[in-house]
Amino acid sequence: MLALRIVILLTIVLGGNYLLWRWTASLNWDAWWIAVPLVVAETYSFIDVCLFGLTMWRAKGRPAPPPPDPTATVDVFITTYNEPIELVMTTALAARKISFPHRTWILDDGSRPEMREAAEAADLGYITRSSAWDDRPRHAKAGNLNNALEVTTGEYILILDADQIPRPDILDRTLGYFRDDKVALVQTPQVFSNVATGDPLGSQAPLFYGPIQQGKDGWNAAFFCGSNAVLRRDALMQLGIVGYVRELDKRIARALPAAARAVTKASSHPAAKDPTVRAALDDVAAAIGDARRALDAGEPVASVTYALGRRVDAASLSLVASDVAEVERDLAEIRALALASTSDDPDADVDVERIMAALVEQDLSPLNALESVQAILQDITIDRPGEAQPIMPLATISVTEDMATCMRLHGLGWKSVYHHELLADGLAPEDLGTMLTQRLRWAQGTMQVFLRENPLVQRALTIPQRLMYFATMWSYLSGFAAVVYFAAPIVFLVLGILPVDTLSFDFFIRFIPFMVVNQLLFLVAARGTPTWRGQQYSLALFPVWIKACSTAFENVVLRIPLGFAVTPKTRPQSTGPQWHLIRVQLVVMVLLVLAIIIGCVNLFLNDAEVLGTAVNIAWAIFDLVVLSVLFSAATYRGFTPEDAPTDERTP
Structure with a gap:
């Protein structure tokens, strides 16, 4: 544990030193369009490493638990x-x-x-x-x-x-x-x-x-x-009850002010001049005020909303007669105008259209307003009718x-x-398609939670708990950083544009120690657990992570349905290699290969800058090695007993 914590501290110190230099002394502002995204991606990765270090700071194995309670059900x-x-x-x-x-x-x-x-x-x-x-x-x-x-x-x-x-x-x-x-x-x-x-x-x-x-x-x-x-x-039941009460509080907070606004608007209706109508609206307004005060005093929601509903129902009944009379007056006016339209008056039809439009656009009658209030109150009934x-x-x-x-x-x-x-x-x-469906759903679900209940603002959680949840959510933003990491060497090898202002001693004396200790952190933390395959897929599946972030945003913010796909549990029928599922990555690989070829040509035939070209060729080769994991994935035909490993299933 002491060795792990030392490596964590070294990683944070060296990484912080490198990034401070990158932001303050190394940006190529003449190529800001690639220089800034690259340093932002590096900053993202550094934060990711810091969150990983925090996660591992108190890592521990648990002793065997005591025997269970024999009476447990x-x-x-x-x-x-x-x-x-x-x-x-x-x-x-x-x-x-x-x-x-x-x-x-x-x-x-x-x-x-x-x-x-x-x-x-x-x-x-x-x-x-x-x-x-x-x-x-x-x-x-x-x-x-x-x-x-x-x-x-x-x-x-x-x-x-x-x-x-x-x-x-x-x-x-x-x-x-x-x-x-x-x-x-x-x-x-x-x-x-x-x-x-x-x-x-x-x-x-x-x-x-x-x-x-x-x-x-x-x-x-x-x-x-x-x-x-x-x-x-x-x-779980406590969680359900607390969630129910909180949701009910939110609905009440929306419903009662909305009901009050509907009554206020109805009070400006011409029919509200009638003393009976005015008395009914005033009683409903008073009932809403009484309900809000009763809820603030802690009275049961069921009894408060029931009493409010009864008073609204009583007021609605008192308005039926006057509302019917008003409708009859409107109909009589329409009939009179319709008869006038058969006379020799050339403006008669125009008058009918004008008055009909006015009838359609008029404010809700008091009775209709109270019906709206009744509908609003349905939103706070304790039986949660929408579920x-x-x-x-x-x-x-x-x-x-x-x-x-x-x-x-x-x-x-x-x-x-x-x-x-x-x-x-x-x-x-x-198969690859099933795996991508599964990973997409996991990432979408995680980002939905992030957008709806960001752990960083959940006051009931401890600060480390907030960061532990945030670390997992943060990891799915890696797709955007991966795009930059793939693009940067291509830009230099093809266009000769270096995002870093210099590749001098100042760069390497900061970058290399940070990268070495960063990899050492994963080795020490993993304690012999293989991690390379996971590192490959965290970058290689960048289109999945980007799609998950965008679709989760569309679902939460824009209310676009997301859907739910159950991961198939049986081997699919053999359809050959699934290259179409990794088209984006294949395009990136082709661009990387072309960039390496161009870089080699420039290095050996055109006297290109040696150090920068060599570094970016090595970077592009590393990217290709990472993406190469998708070749075996796209051609995988399913498991057979002969494929079983001997010892990789033990945690």
């Missing part, structure tokens, strides 16, 4: 939508063999009769959505889990994806942590059994499910990752429910635990 949830019945049943039957007493449930979001029959035949619980969810938001996997929480009773919930086959001792090895009454979540690694040697699709995440999660755990910020996790029901159920424990603000749920649990003061032991065997994507 557990529900095992297996979530499924359209996965093959055989695959789901393999997981379900393995879950039934878990040694600790429990009840296994298949949560079938596809409502398949054959799935129900298979579950019942194996004496397994089967849950699907009721008709209450028809024509209401379904919230994907979060909605499926929230629905199941309503009809089960176990104190603890083990959540498994349909392809995550649990080992018999998964509960024995994790439930003991819940002897601490503040622990809400125990997350175990997700490791895949169908990954070939070399991990061509980068499916395993040994750095995350290991050092990084252990580092976050040191700050009480270990993440919920959607599967292979045990959660405390009481914590299938009022209490939603798992967060529904993202296409991935796990991060937002965990962040909210931490905000309520609950603890999370990362247990570093392989206790379930999963199935990874078996």
Whole structure:
């Protein structure tokens, strides 16, 4: 731990020194259009390294937990939508063999009769959505889990994806942590059994499910990752109730002022001169004021909104007679004008059109205004009519429910635990297209949470917890930095434009030590865990990260639907290499190769500046090595038992 912290401090000091020099003494302002983006990208990467260093500062392994409470009750949830019945049943039957007493449930979001029959035949619980969810938001996997929480009773919930086959001792090895009454979540690694040697699709995440999660755990910020996790029901239900109350408060804050404005506008209507109408509007205005004061005093929302609704209903009834009379007057005027249109008056038709337009554009009548108030009040009814159920424990603000749920649990003061032991065997994507779909959904969900509930402004979280969540969200912005890192050597080798003002001794004496200690940091932190494949994919998938950021922004800010794609769990039919999925990266690789050729020609035939050309050729070659991982990914045909590695599945 001491050696790790020394390397972290060295990385921050050397990196800070390098960036200070870059910003103050090395920018080529004559080529600001590439110089500024490059130093911004370098600054982004330095912040990323600092966040990684903070994560690892308190990294620790946990001792074995105490034995579980033998009286604990557990529900095992297996979530499924359209996965093959055989695959789901393999997981379900393995879950039934878990040694600790429990009840296994298949949560079938596809409502398949054959799935129900298979579950019942194996004496397994089967849950699907009721008709209450028809024509209401379904919230994907979060909605499926929230629905199941309503009809089960176990104190603890083990959540498994349909392809995550649990080992018999998964509960024995994790439930003991819940002897601490503040622990809400125990997350175990997700490791895949169908990954070939070399991990061509980068499916395993040994750095995350290991050092990084252990580092976050040191700050009480270990993440919920959607599967292979045990959660405390009481914590989830508290989260659901708190979320419900907060949402209700927001709706009240919107609804009552809107209702007051509608009544004020109706008071300017000509019909409001009638004493009966005026009295009704005044009573409604007073009722809204009384409701706001009662809520501020802490009176129950249900009784306050009920009383307000009754007073609005009574006022509406008193206005019916006068409103009908006004409509009759309008109709009489229209009939008179229609008769006039048959006379010899050439302006009669024009008068009819003018008066009809005025009738359409007039302000709401008092009765219509009160109907609008009644509609507004529907927004604060306690039964939450727009949702299938009022209490939603798992967060529904993202296409991935796990991060937002965990962040909210931490905000309520609950603890999370990362247990570093392989206790379930999963199935990874078996082709590039499926992998890209999965990664895109993960990134989109993370950025949705960032845009909707930025952890940096969540006051209930500790500062380290905020930074732990922010670090993961920040990492998905790497796609924009990658574009610059690919473009910079191409610009120099083709155009001869150097973003850095000089490649003198001043540059290398700062840059090389920083890069060396930066790589040393990853080696020390990883403790022998292979990280190169992950580093390759973090850059090579830059179009995915950029698309995730842009589509999440469109969804959250512009309200454009995002959709939800379930990751296929079976091997796709062989369709040959999937080059079309990496077109952008292939174009970048072609440009890099051309740039290297041009650089070599200039170096050997045109007396180009040696040091700068050599550095940028080496940079371009490194970029090609990074992107080369996509060749094996695009041509990968799926896993066979002969491809299995011997030891890479152990966390």
